[in-house]
Amino acid sequence: MENASQGMKLQDSKTVSAGQKRRLKPHQAAAMKQWSSAMAWRFVIIAVIIAVWETAVRMELVNAFLLGSPTAIIQTAASMLQSGQLVSDAFATVNATVIGFVAGSLLGSLVGLLLWFSSKLSRIIDPFVVALNGVPKIALAPMIIIWFGSGIFSKIALASVATLIVALLSAYQATHQIDQSQIHLMKSFGANRSQIFTKIIVPSSLPWIISAFRINIGLALVSVVGGEFISSNKGLGHMIFVEGNLFNLPAVWVGVFTLMLVATCLYTCVSFIEKKLLPWNDSTQASNKSAGV
Numbered sequence: 001m002e003n004a005s006q007g008m009k010l011q012d013s014k015t016v017s018a019g020q021k022r023r024l025k026p027h028q029a030a031a032m033k034q035w036s037s038a039m040a041w042r043f044v045i046i047a048v049i050i051a052v053w054e055t056a057v058r059m060e061l062v063n064a065f066l067l068g069s070p071t072a073i074i075q076t077a078a079s080m081l082q083s084g085q086l087v088s089d090a091f092a093t094v095n096a097t098v099i100g101f102v103a104g105s106l107l108g109s110l111v112g113l114l115l116w117f118s119s120k121l122s123r124i125i126d127p128f129v130v131a132l133n134g135v136p137k138i139a140l141a142p143m144i145i146i147w148f149g150s151g152i153f154s155k156i157a158l159a160s161v162a163t164l165i166v167a168l169l170s171a172y173q174a175t176h177q178i179d180q181s182q183i184h185l186m187k188s189f190g191a192n193r194s195q196i197f198t199k200i201i202v203p204s205s206l207p208w209i210i211s212a213f214r215i216n217i218g219l220a221l222v223s224v225v226g227g228e229f230i231s232s233n234k235g236l237g238h239m240i241f242v243e244g245n246l247f248n249l250p251a252v253w254v255g256v257f258t259l260m261l262v263a264t265c266l267y268t269c270v271s272f273i274e275k276k277l278l279p280w281n282d283s284t285q286a287s288n289k290s291a292g293v
Contacts, residue, residue, distance in 0.1 A: 053069065112174075217263075
């Protein structure tokens with residue numbers, strides 16, 4: 001009996017300790033409460049917009065041909081999902097966007113960081129990079145499509161060019177915002193330039209690089225959709241362009257809403273990467289939010 005009672009006490013203590021471990025910290029609980037409240041309000045706003053929209057169409061207060069209706073949009077989306085067209089077009093756009101985003105962002109960040117080794121080279125190419133950054137990347141789409149064809153490679157190239165310049169400038173600027181006292185301290189301990197680069201420059205530049213990633217995910221998606229508008233046989237941009245010419249507004253809305261969903265998912269993936277690479281940023285923001293509450 002004593003052994004059984006001791007076993008039960010031990011099990012209860014384990015249960016309590018596990019419950020304590022699962023208990024959220026104050027700043028985590030506050031952040032979760034704010035997130036739940038924000039999500040509830042978002043759903044309410046969306047529901048109200050849909051209800052008002054559908055009511056206005058049914059009461060013929062607005063022209064359904066010019067604005068569409070939620071019911072027609074849902075029916076069109078279901079038809080496109082059943083036929084596989086929506087999934088195929090969305091996959092083509094996402095595939096080109098992700099590949100172009102990763103290639104351009106990583107290459108641009110790497111080049112921007114490596115320019116720290118040569119201030120002379122960075123001064124020489126700086127005007128060219130700034131000038132190229134000022135050019136709307138969609139203006140390069142006709143040339144890129146001529147070079148790479150109307151397939152997926154031209155969309156990847158367009159997204160890579162659009163993201164490379166932003167990533168390069170952001171990484172290069174990050175290397176010049178680092179506290180010089182840290183570099184002098186490393187030099188006083190006998191560290192060489194490669195050690196300073198890996199221990200100081202790269203870690204300190206990560207917040208700037210991730211911020212550029214947030215911008216680049218939108219640029220990559222815009223570039224791919226713009227390329228699909230100009231010349232493509234699949235993709236959400238191609239679908240919107242074709243259905244728009246056919247005055248099929250519900251299908252156009254389906255493409256637009258799908259693009260919004262894709263952009264949200266991609267942005268969430270970038271935020272997830274940021275939490276993994278920069279966990280201190282997440283904890284700092286959570287602490288600030290809880291302090292504000």
